[in-house]
Amino acid sequence: SQQGEEDPQALSIQEGENATMNCSYKTSINNLQWYRQNSGRGLVHLILIRSNEREKHSGRLRVTLDTSKKSSSLLITASRAADTASYFCATDDGNAGNMLTFGGGTRLMVKP
Amino acid sequence: GAGVSQSPSNKVTEKGKDVELRCDPISGHTALYWYRQRLGQGLEFLIYFQGNSAPDKSGLPSDRFSAERTGESVSTLTIQRTQQEDSAVYLCASSLRGRNTEAFFGQGTRLTVV
16 A cells, blocks of 8 residues: 555646645655656655654745654645646655655646 | 666557566666556556665566666566556656665656557
């Protein structure tokens, strides 16, 4: 079964609005990562948050991690049409030799 | 090379034929992953190589699927007697050994079984 599960599966917003995507997981983790995928091809790493961190920022991205709830959220502020993509969370649980396990993704559409 | 390279980028094959997909990871990356992604779906884990450890093959969907890796370099994913349900994008990624490292993905091989 999937380690990470994203919510919602699809999200449609207007340009300028904020987009929030959530990820839940099941086991303890070393870190949680967010990736972006355009056009069903290679994924691009966005941000990594360690298990002892609660919040991290990178440009218009803000990631939170709540290990007690086994959940994370990715916030994209002031969205742009170019942010349209699929976003995936991935967990590194350490017990499997630092293997990354991905969730099903959130498909974000930002309308101009 | 500068990034993870996969070949071919597209492959159309007839049902029942064998196919071999290739992945060249970033030099020095000891970890290598293969994932499968069906249209509009998430990433399905197939196999994970980490250095000289035995690979984690728990994601391979059937014995028609196999993968090898030569040391810490090239990996090949082989699908024997392809079926239409094997049609998908096959993604390879590599990362440095150890914790808290990001994975770098290739652009994938789009496999179509007709």
